[in-house]
Amino acid sequence: MKITQISVFLENRKGRLFDVCSLLGDNEINIRALTIAETESFGVLRIVVDKSDVAVKILKDNGFVANLTHVVAVEVGDKPGGLASVLKVFADNNVNIEYMYGFVEKFSDKALLVFRFADTDMAQQILAKNDIKVVTEKEIEGL
Amino acid sequence: MIWKEQVECAGPADLKNLQSDYLSKLTAYIYNNCPVYKKKIDEAGVKPEDIKSIDDIKKLPFTTKVDMRDHYPYGLFSTDQSEVREIHVSSGTTGNPTLVGYTKDDVKLWSDVMARTMCCAGAEPGDTIQIAYGYGLFTGGLGFHYGAMEMGLRIIPTSAGQTARQLKIMQEFKPRIIACTPSYALYMAEEARDMGIDPAKGNWKIGIFGAEPWSDSIRREIEELWNMLATDVYGLSEIIGPGVAQECPHKDGLHIFSDVFYPEIINPESGEEVAEGEDGELVITTLTKQAIPLIRYRTRDIVSINYEKCRCGRTSPRISKIKGRTDDMIVVRGINVFPSQIEHVLVGIEGTQPYYQIVVDRKAHKLDEVEVLVEVEERIFSDEIKELKELQDKIRKEIGAVLSIGVKVTLVEPKTIERSMGKSKRIVDKRTL
Numbered sequence: 001m002k003i004t005q006i007s008v009f010l011e012n013r014k015g016r017l018f019d020v021c022s023l024l025g026d027n028e029i030n031i032r033a034l035t036i037a038e039t040e041s042f043g044v045l046r047i048v049v050d051k052s053d054v055a056v057k058i059l060k061d062n063g064f065v066a067n068l069t070h071v072v073a074v075e076v077g078d079k080p081g082g083l084a085s086v087l088k089v090f091a092d093n094n095v096n097i098e099y100m101y102g103f104v105e106k107f108s109d110k111a112l113l114v115f116r117f118a119d120t121d122m123a124q125q126i127l128a129k130n131d132i133k134v135v136t137e138k139e140i141e142g143l
Numbered sequence: 144m145i146w147k148e149q150v151e152c153a154g155p156a157d158l159k160n161l162q163s164d165y166l167s168k169l170t171a172y173i174y175n176n177c178p179v180y181k182k183k184i185d186e187a188g189v190k191p192e193d194i195k196s197i198d199d200i201k202k203l204p205f206t207t208k209v210d211m212r213d214h215y216p217y218g219l220f221s222t223d224q225s226e227v228r229e230i231h232v233s234s235g236t237t238g239n240p241t242l243v244g245y246t247k248d249d250v251k252l253w254s255d256v257m258a259r260t261m262c263c264a265g266a267e268p269g270d271t272i273q274i275a276y277g278y279g280l281f282t283g284g285l286g287f288h289y290g291a292m293e294m295g296l297r298i299i300p301t302s303a304g305q306t307a308r309q310l311k312i313m314q315e316f317k318p319r320i321i322a323c324t325p326s327y328a329l330y331m332a333e334e335a336r337d338m339g340i341d342p343a344k345g346n347w348k349i350g351i352f353g354a355e356p357w358s359d360s361i362r363r364e365i366e367e368l369w370n371m372l373a374t375d376v377y378g379l380s381e382i383i384g385p386g387v388a389q390e391c392p393h394k395d396g397l398h399i400f401s402d403v404f405y406p407e408i409i410n411p412e413s414g415e416e417v418a419e420g421e422d423g424e425l426v427i428t429t430l431t432k433q434a435i436p437l438i439r440y441r442t443r444d445i446v447s448i449n450y451e452k453c454r455c456g457r458t459s460p461r462i463s464k465i466k467g468r469t470d471d472m473i474v475v476r477g478i479n480v481f482p483s484q485i486e487h488v489l490v491g492i493e494g495t496q497p498y499y500q501i502v503v504d505r506k507a508h509k510l511d512e513v514e515v516l517v518e519v520e521e522r523i524f525s526d527e528i529k530e531l532k533e534l535q536d537k538i539r540k541e542i543g544a545v546l547s548i549g550v551k552v553t554l555v556e557p558k559t560i561e562r563s564m565g566k567s568k569r570i571v572d573k574r575t576l
Contacts, residue, residue, distance in 0.1 A: 007526030009519045011556050037528045041553045042519075044528055063558050065519050069526045098527060116526070 035101035257290020282384025354477035396461025
C-alpha cells in the first residue's frame with residue numbers, strides 16, 4: 001500500500017514553516033509525519049497528513065508550491081536493530097531509498113517510518129514477499 | 144600634452160568642414176560596399192549625393208543593436224573579410240553575439256584615438272602603463288595596448304585578475320598609470336591592505352577607468368585610497384572599443400573625439416536632437432572607419448553634451464558621465480548584461496519563462512556579484528532536493544556560460560518577486576555606482 005506525501009517548497013525565511021503548519025491547523029488537518037530537507041537557500045518540507053487531497057489544495061490556494069508523491073510507511077520493531085533488519089531486506093534486494101524519515105506518533109508498539117523509493121512498486125513487492133507490514137492510507141487517516 | 148592638436152583643438156568651422164567631408168565620403172562608401180546599408184539608405188529615400196554637409200546626417204537612418212544582431216556576422220561590414228585584420232566579440236542581447244572587425248587602418252585609427260585618450264588623461268611619452276583590462280575578445284586590453292604603443296609608453300600588459308601579482312608589479316616596475324575597471328581599482332586597494340601595502344603610497348598616479356558606469360563618489364573614494372587622479376574613459380566595441388571619449392584632468396566631462404566619432408544627442412522616443420546640455424541618447428557615427436562603419440548608431444547610453452571650449456584647450460565636445468540607459472542593460476565587471484539573455488536561458492531550461500529577478504550588489508571594496516532569483520513553479524518542483532539542486536546548478540552554469548561571469552542562482556517561492564504592472568521588476572541594482 002502506498003500512502004500520499006505532500007512536499008512543499010520553502011525558502012529559508014523566518015516563519016515559513018509556521019505559516020504552513022498554522023494554515024493546516026486552521027483547516028483541521030493533522031500532520032502525522034514530517035521532515036525537512038534543506039540547502040543553504042531553500043528547503044523542501046515533506047509531510048504525511050490525514051487528508052492529503054484537501055491539504056494540498058489549501059496549500060496551493062495559499063500560494064505554496066506543493067505536490068503529491070507516493071511513499072511507503074513501514075512498521076519497524078521499536079528495538080535495537082529494528083530498522084537495520086528492514087534496511088537489510090532493501091539492501092539484499094537492491095532497492096534504492098531516496099530518503100526516509102520517522103513518524104510523529106505511533107499507533108502500535110512498532111515504530112513507523114516513511115520511505116521514498118526510486119521504484120515504489122518494486123519496493124512494495126519486496127516488502128510483501130518479506131512479510132514486512134506497511135501502513136495503509138486508511139490507517140493513517142485513523143491515527 | 145595634446146596628442147592631435149590640429150583636430151582636438153580645431154575651430155568649429157574647420158571641424159565642421161572636416162566632418163562634412165568625411166560624412167559625404169562615408170555615405171557613398173557604405174552605400175556602394177554594404178548591401179544592408181544600401182537598402183537602409185534607399186528605404187530612407189536618401190541618395191548618397193544628398194549628403195554634403197554634416198548637418199545632412201539627420202537624413203540618414205539610425206543603426207541599432209538589433210541591426211547588428213540581425214545581420215550577424217558580416218552583414219554590416221563594408222569590406223571583404225580578407226581585408227579584416229582583427230575581430231572582437233561581445234555578448235549580444237539574445238542569441239547572436241556582437242561581432243566587430245578592424246582593417247589595418249581601423250587599428251591605426253584605434254591606436255590614434257587611444258593615444259589621444261591617454262594623453263588626455265595626463266600620460267606623457269616615456270611613462271609606464273599597467274594595463275589591467277582583459278586582453279582577448281574584450282576590446283579593453285588590446286585597445287589600450289595599441290594606444291600606449293602609439294604614444295610611446297612602456298607597457299605592462301598584466302590583463303585582468305591575479306591581484307597579488309598586479310600589486311607586486313606595481314611596486315616593482317612603478318608604473319605611473321593604471322588602466323582597469325573602477326570596481327577593480329577599489330578591489331585592489333582592499334587586497335593591497337590585506338597584503339600590508341598602503342595603497343596611498345602606491346605608484347599609480349593616474350587611473351584610466353571605464354567599461355562600467357561609476358559615479359563621482361566612487362571617483363573620490365578611489366582618488367583618496369590610491370592618492371591618484373582617477374579619470375573616466377568611454378567606449379563601446381561597436382564604435383571602436385575604448386577610445387571614444389576621455390576625461391582630461393579637469394574632470395568636467397569626457398572629450399569625445401568628434402572628428403572621427405560624430406556625436407548626436409537625441410530624444411530616444413522621437414529621434415529628434417535635444418538642446419545642448421539636455422539629457423538624451425548618445426548616437427555616434429564612425430566617420431572614418433573601414434571594416435564596419437556605423438551610421439547614427441544608437442548607443443542606448445543617456446548623456447548630455449557640452450560644446451564649450453575646455454580649460455585644457457581642447458575644443459572637442461564633452462559628454463557627461465553616463466546617466467542611464469534607454470534599455471535595461473546593466474554592466475557588471477565590464478560585461479554587458481541584458482535581462483533578455485537570462486530569459487533565454489530560463490526558457491531553454493524550463494520551457495516557459497518563470498518569474499525571475501536579477502540582483503546586482505557590490506559589497507564594500509569587493510567585485511560586483513550577480514544573483515538570479517527564480518520562482519519555483521509547480522512544473523519544475525520536485526520533492527527531491529537533488530533534483531532542485533541540479534536545476535539550480537544547470538541554470539547557474541548556463542547563465543554563467545552566456546554572460547561569461549559567475550552568477551549565484553537562488554530558487555524562491557512563487558509570488559515573492561515584486562510585480563510592477565503585471566511584469567516582474569527584473570533588475571535590482573544595489574550597487575553604489
